[in-house]
Amino acid sequence: MGRVLLSGNEAVAQGAWEAGATVGVGYPGTPSTQALEHFATLPGVHAEWAPNEKVALEVAAGASFAGARSLVTMKHVGLNVAADPLFTIAYTGVRGGLVIFVADDPGMHSSQNEQDSHNYAAFARVPMLDPSDSAEALAFTKRAFEISEQFDVPVLVRSVVRLSHAKSLVETGARIDPPPVGPLKPDPAKWVMMPAMARCRRADLDTRMEKLSAFAATTDLNRAEYRDAALGVVCSGVCYQHVREALPDASVLKLGLTFPLSVDLIDQFASRVDRLIVVEEADAYLERSLRALGVQVSPSGLPVAGEITPGAIRSAMGLPAPVLREKDHTLPPRPPLMCPGCPHRPVFHALRKIKAVVTGDIGCYTLGALKPLAAMDTCVCMGASVGMAHGAELAGGVDGRPIIGVIGDSTFAHSGITGLLNTVYNGGGGTIAILDNRITAMTGHQGNPVDGITLQGRTVRELDLEALCRTLGVTRVRTVDPHDLSATENALREETSVEDLSVLIFRAPCALLVKDKGSPYAVDEDACTACGACIRLGCPAIGKDERTGKATIDVALCVGCSQCVQVCRFDAIVHTGPACDLGEV
Numbered sequence: 001m002g003r004v005l006l007s008g009n010e011a012v013a014q015g016a017w018e019a020g021a022t023v024g025v026g027y028p029g030t031p032s033t034q035a036l037e038h039f040a041t042l043p044g045v046h047a048e049w050a051p052n053e054k055v056a057l058e059v060a061a062g063a064s065f066a067g068a069r070s071l072v073t074m075k076h077v078g079l080n081v082a083a084d085p086l087f088t089i090a091y092t093g094v095r096g097g098l099v100i101f102v103a104d105d106p107g108m109h110s111s112q113n114e115q116d117s118h119n120y121a122a123f124a125r126v127p128m129l130d131p132s133d134s135a136e137a138l139a140f141t142k143r144a145f146e147i148s149e150q151f152d153v154p155v156l157v158r159s160v161v162r163l164s165h166a167k168s169l170v171e172t173g174a175r176i177d178p179p180p181v182g183p184l185k186p187d188p189a190k191w192v193m194m195p196a197m198a199r200c201r202r203a204d205l206d207t208r209m210e211k212l213s214a215f216a217a218t219t220d221l222n223r224a225e226y227r228d229a230a231l232g233v234v235c236s237g238v239c240y241q242h243v244r245e246a247l248p249d250a251s252v253l254k255l256g257l258t259f260p261l262s263v264d265l266i267d268q269f270a271s272r273v274d275r276l277i278v279v280e281e282a283d284a285y286l287e288r289s290l291r292a293l294g295v296q297v298s299p300s301g302l303p304v305a306g307e308i309t310p311g312a313i314r315s316a317m318g319l320p321a322p323v324l325r326e327k328d329h330t331l332p333p334r335p336p337l338m339c340p341g342c343p344h345r346p347v348f349h350a351l352r353k354i355k356a357v358v359t360g361d362i363g364c365y366t367l368g369a370l371k372p373l374a375a376m377d378t379c380v381c382m383g384a385s386v387g388m389a390h391g392a393e394l395a396g397g398v399d400g401r402p403i404i405g406v407i408g409d410s411t412f413a414h415s416g417i418t419g420l421l422n423t424v425y426n427g428g429g430g431t432i433a434i435l436d437n438r439i440t441a442m443t444g445h446q447g448n449p450v451d452g453i454t455l456q457g458r459t460v461r462e463l464d465l466e467a468l469c470r471t472l473g474v475t476r477v478r479t480v481d482p483h484d485l486s487a488t489e490n491a492l493r494e495e496t497s498v499e500d501l502s503v504l505i506f507r508a509p510c511a512l513l514v515k516d517k518g519s520p521y522a523v524d525e526d527a528c529t530a531c532g533a534c535i536r537l538g539c540p541a542i543g544k545d546e547r548t549g550k551a552t553i554d555v556a557l558c559v560g561c562s563q564c565v566q567v568c569r570f571d572a573i574v575h576t577g578p579a580c581d582l583g584e585v
């Protein structure tokens with residue numbers, strides 16, 4: 001207990017722990033990931049990664065049904081996956097408090113789209129709390145558990161990148177024993193959502209909304225700060241910090257509870273300022289809601305898309321923007337690249353060679369879409385690669401080129417399995433490449449069912465991918481070491497030349513898991529013909545001597561994986577030390 005610096009994510013975890021939550025479930029996704037990772041380190045809790053967000057929410061709902069306070073964590077797109085149970089858990093309500101922490105990514109720092117999760121709160125009719133710093137992240141999460149039990153409803157706590165990842169001071173407290181929820185009695189009218197029961201719960205949901213609206217009118221989660229009456233700003237979450245920094249004299253209505261909104265509170269604030277604007281990111285949820293309530297909102301001049309900064313607010317107001325310190329030391333641009341020794345690289349190298357049409361997926365391997373590999377044609381959402389490959393085949397294919405769905409191990413477990421089942425069920429062909437690098441790499445090396453590494457280090461069985469694919473009905477299942485470039489290319493050529501559906505499992509550990517790096521390679525300048533074959537691998541360790549056009553190898557980056565040696569036809573890449581042990585296949 002005491003004052004400590006915590007990130008918003010850590011503070012949410014701490015808040016859940018102090019509230020007595022004993023179960024935490026989630027699926028990794030930037031910027032939410034560290035919330036559950038931190039929760040897992042706290043005493044007296046069970047925390048686990050689920051294969052996807054829908055399962056995570058269902059596990060937490062089960063724990064809530066059985067009486068435990070439970071926390072669910074995910075990024076904004078994860079809420080799309082969890083939306084199905086969410087909308088009906090809004091009907092059933094809870095027993096133990098159920099809090100869903102969702103982290104949005106305005107500006108798409110690491111996401112495939114930009115969503116404002118406020119819309120989910122309004123759509124599903126569940127309350128949403130919007131902390132604006134780590135102290136509030138902790139306090140609001142605790143309050144969210146109370147609100148959940150008080151109003152018999154799951155509660156959303158929303159974050160964004162700047163809250164999730166920035167650290168600020170919090171006062172930590174003791175863990176409480178939550179009030180007992182009483183013995184579990186059969187109650188199908190509350191928990192079995194068949195139409196007759198659901199219709200009654202729908203009516204309960206409307207009654208609950210009335211109670212929540214009354215709560216919104218009085219709760220101290222919302223705060224009106226009156227300063228200069230010339231301008232009033234309505235905002236929530238991190239935007240509050242930006243508004244205070246950019247417009248220190250403005251009056252501010254800071255909404256900590258962003259669904260439901262209090263009409264009275266907003267009307268009162270609007271009546272006390274001459275001009276009212278809304279500052280929010282990624283969507284106009286608040287502005288639309290205020291207009292729907294009949295509040296006169298002046299245009300803020302801010303863009304709807306992307307992140308808001310204090311500078312953007314000031315320039316939208318016609319004020320001189322503060323001089324940003326970052327401008328003094330701008331970093332050189334560093335395009336994202338697969339790591340040296342990445343086992344995904346040879347697969348994309350081969351896919352490019354065989355001129356495949358690649359329906360891709362989300363993970364480190366999405367970088368295969370970028371030059372020089374440039375061997376991915378689509379990337380939509382987790383799991384989409386498998387269904388899209390089948391759909392492209394149904395459409396008659398693309399210029400007779402092989403169609404290959406490429407998906408990572410975690411992504412396959414998340415939502416690729418049902419896609420593959422669909423292709424088998426409907427008699428589809430084509431090839432699916434599962435890039436099994438033994439980890440969920442992109443989000444920071446979380447375990448998943450394929451590698452059998454659990455969040456709290458329990459001993460479990462790892463998934464037998466080959467057996468799973470065969471059980472789903474795929475008869476052609478092959479395992480290939482992607483570091484063997486010719487084996488990789490041959491397997492892709494062979495499997496795409498037959499009609500039957502096939503699965504190729506490219507298995508080799510993520511380069512960052514390989515502890516014993518080999519000694520680096522070097523270029524024999526005399527033998528190098530500057531053909532550029534090794535450079536086309538896109539390895540960050542390989543460069544080009546601008547003067548001679550010949551390849552160079554950065555010894556500080558090279559891990560000795562030998563991929564470049566295999567593409568060099570002139571034996572110009574030489575090994576000077578012991579070979580790299582790239583792990584067992």
Ligand SMILES: Cc1ncc(C[n+]2csc(CCOP(=O)(O)OP(=O)(O)O)c2C)c(N)n1
Pocket residue numbers: 027028029030075077078079081111112362363364365382407408409410411412437439440441442443
């Ligand atoms: C619905 C959803 N949840 C979470 C994420 C965040 N996310 C992006 S890729 C990824 C997993 C990638 O792991 P894997 O498929 O094993 O590929 P790797 O990065 O290891 O190559 C996750 C969790 C997301 N984009 N969408």
